[in-house]
Amino acid sequence: MKNQILEAILIVAGITLTSCSTTKMAFNLNEIEKDRVLKNAEFYLNAEPLTVTFSLCNRSAGTTHDFYSEGDYWWPDPQNPNGPYIRKDGMTNPTNFTAHRELLIRFSQISGALASAYILTNDRKYADKLILHLQAWFINENTKMNPNLLYAQAIKGIATGRGIGIIDTIHLIEVAKAIQAIQDSKSLSKTDLETIKVWFTNYLKWLTTHEYGIAERDNGNNHSVCWTMQVAAFADLINDKPTMDFCRNFYKNTLLPKQMAKDGSFPLELKRTKPYGYSLFNLDAMASICQILSTKEDNLFIYTTKDGKNLALGLQFMEPFIANKSLWSNQKDVMYWEEWPVRQPSLLFGGIAFKNKKYTKLWKSLNGDFTNPEVIRNMPVRYPLLWIN
Numbered sequence: 001m002k003n004q005i006l007e008a009i010l011i012v013a014g015i016t017l018t019s020c021s022t023t024k025m026a027f028n029l030n031e032i033e034k035d036r037v038l039k040n041a042e043f044y045l046n047a048e049p050l051t052v053t054f055s056l057c058n059r060s061a062g063t064t065h066d067f068y069s070e071g072d073y074w075w076p077d078p079q080n081p082n083g084p085y086i087r088k089d090g091m092t093n094p095t096n097f098t099a100h101r102e103l104l105i106r107f108s109q110i111s112g113a114l115a116s117a118y119i120l121t122n123d124r125k126y127a128d129k130l131i132l133h134l135q136a137w138f139i140n141e142n143t144k145m146n147p148n149l150l151y152a153q154a155i156k157g158i159a160t161g162r163g164i165g166i167i168d169t170i171h172l173i174e175v176a177k178a179i180q181a182i183q184d185s186k187s188l189s190k191t192d193l194e195t196i197k198v199w200f201t202n203y204l205k206w207l208t209t210h211e212y213g214i215a216e217r218d219n220g221n222n223h224s225v226c227w228t229m230q231v232a233a234f235a236d237l238i239n240d241k242p243t244m245d246f247c248r249n250f251y252k253n254t255l256l257p258k259q260m261a262k263d264g265s266f267p268l269e270l271k272r273t274k275p276y277g278y279s280l281f282n283l284d285a286m287a288s289i290c291q292i293l294s295t296k297e298d299n300l301f302i303y304t305t306k307d308g309k310n311l312a313l314g315l316q317f318m319e320p321f322i323a324n325k326s327l328w329s330n331q332k333d334v335m336y337w338e339e340w341p342v343r344q345p346s347l348l349f350g351g352i353a354f355k356n357k358k359y360t361k362l363w364k365s366l367n368g369d370f371t372n373p374e375v376i377r378n379m380p381v382r383y384p385l386l387w388i389n
Contacts, residue, residue, distance in 0.1 A: 041117030049136035070096035084157030090273030112383030115178030127187035147203035163215035177386035264317030274333035287346035301353035345381035
């Protein structure tokens, strides 16, 4: 009865529910993505595998195999230049070490492009090249990354690493999706696939048991959402159904009811110095969780809390400001205001789930080949063919 009432409400709003988040739409996603994907994939066919071992920061407390990054919003103290850094929310310090994050993003971009090209063409050359990068990051003893984030988003004079740094590996999500796209190809050996899945199994265990992982899970804002998005994606790759069930319940009972207001906004993100960008980011991450975890029996896109909160409400709140940013009445972002929006995946995933052509049309009209580093850093979903095929 509850879903029937919700369906009636959404139909009035021009939204139709579907039983599965991958229902076919009138537009052809393969055709929309084809030129962009193949152009990028051809470029990446010449890319050399580079992992965290390619660049070392002498401020890292870890080894050459440990991912290391520094907190974005932390700066030298003018009153104490050699002392602990101080925080300036929303203001990125350009002198912080970001090489490992950039290498991980590059790996994600390469994986997404090559796997998407393989989906489109079934040409083994794309899968063959992708495997070289997977081997470098997850298998080769000389170059692989350790499956933890003990040294992410460190702060000079304060911390050698923090749980909040776990958000840096949102860029492994499309790597996991890329592995799923080629795992049945003749290019990927069973031995390599098993070794890669062991890496993700170990990382997933670290994410869900280490104190940093627990702290990130319980952080309370977009960090909790991104923790769940990652855990869901990696659990899906290794077919860890109990962990996927945990993520579904965590979305229903914690993330959605505690982070969304009754108007569909995210108050914790609106309080930040970049409220527009963070609101987009959090909605995208929630929609991605729904896309990963929804089933015919348990469709998270239509799940509604007792006080009426659901993903449709979040889209209803943000869509006008994506279509026309000048309508945004909250504070403008202190940085990168002009760079948003781009092809926000919440519009695509929600548009398909609700058969809402307005959302998919708006998604298609936005920039899908964005190059700004800050936008790329906050857009873990760049190759939708990995998600909808």
